[in-house]
Amino acid sequence: MSVLIAIPARYASTRYPGKPLVALRGPDGEKTLIRRSWEAACAVRGVDRVVVATDDARIADHAAGFGAEVVMTSSDARNGTERCAEVAAALPGCDILINLQGDAPLTPPWFVEDLIAGLQGDDEAAIATPVLRCDGAALAGLLADRRAGRVGGTTAVFGAGGRALYFSKEVIPYTGRDYAPDALTPVWHHVGVYAYRPAALRDYPSWPQGPLEELEGLEQLRFLEQGRKVLCVPVESRGRRFWELNNPSDVAVIEAMLAETR
Template sequence: MSVLIVIPARYASTRYPGKPLVALTGASGKKQSLIERSWRAACAVSGVDRVVVATDDDRIREVAEGFGAEVVMTSETCANGTERCAEAHAALGGRYDVVVNLQGDAPLTPHWFVEGLVQGLKDMPEAEIATPVLRCDGATLNSLLGDRKAGRVGGTTAVFSADNRALYFSKEVVPYTGKPYTEAEMTPVFHHVGVYAYRPQALAQYPSWPVGPLEQLEGLEQLRFLENGRSVLCAEVEAKGREFWELNNPEDVPKLEAMMAKMGLE
């Protein structure tokens, strides 16, 4: 099974313009751009045939090529990372069995998250897309709730059926728990990790589907699959002692840097 990882990156982010080029300082004091750290995370995944950065911006292309990444230029009309992945895959000949979307704002994504998604598609042939979910401990849940209370859009949560098929994704914290948790206590809330593994046929069809009301309201690209009746596998992954967070807002930079320092990530 051939695997392509695409790292979609755009400069003109509404919430955080220029985000892919933001420098993050690691445990050793080494500074690297967000896009480079995401690329290095992708290169650490086993069983992958090719890793590319997909962008529509020459500034990102120049930086990415500068640290050795292969870049595929895509159009400015891509509405989200999934559409950019579809365009990049087509530009590369559309010949891969699995296309992974490792979003450029998730540099702390452990390699086993992605490897678990590819395995999930192997194990569930009827699934057309797989995405990881991570059970929140009390500290993570409190951080999500804190973002919402402060009016910030932080992480995304997921709810799914007993056979791990996605029911819904939201930028709100779902399900409602109605009780406090200690920092180390495990909760019934699952943090959705912004990584996707697609079967090529579903990925190719995605840009032709209309944007539904749920995707429009939440601003979550994966909801287009659910609104079009497609099967999305939520693959539960384990942190294995690693902390995880995405760079969604400028306030997340010190949080990510603190996590890298704690984990000794350069």
């Protein structure tokens, strides 16, 4: 089974313009966000090809400079899934296409490996995405972002068989209580990675954005609004902390987490 990872990256981020080229310090020195995300993708086992998908020459030139294969996509893509649909059309033949978003360099390889296995094992799912159960410390971080008016991580709720019910930039479900930092909570952090079947990507760009996708700004909601099954695949942190770079304030958080990976 052929697996391709595409890393969508755009310069004109609303919340953080130029985000893919921001420098992040780690034990291995200073590297850009897009390079660290590419290196995370290259560490995944069982993947045949990794490409950076962008419409920006600055990102393309930088990515090519550190050895990445680049696929130029149109500036009309409204989100990473539409950008991945363009990659699938330009590079046909893969059985599964992975969208490892360019703001998630801390994504452990086993998250993606478990995701691939999950989609392979569910013939009904058009798309699969990982979810990580929050401990008290992670939940406190999500709630702190919301209190400060920052859009931080996304949360997911799902039912029997891992079928997604909803995704939100709010912290759901409501818990109404405090948790010890190391205690497990009922809140699941949605990890910004997707595994698609090619047919799902072929159909996606033709669907209109629904009201939920427009309100939340979450591309995966288009699948739910079209009645397609989205599979949530629980993954284990194995002692690694996970965070996405959504705001400038996240740079220090991610650098601290990179330091822990020595």
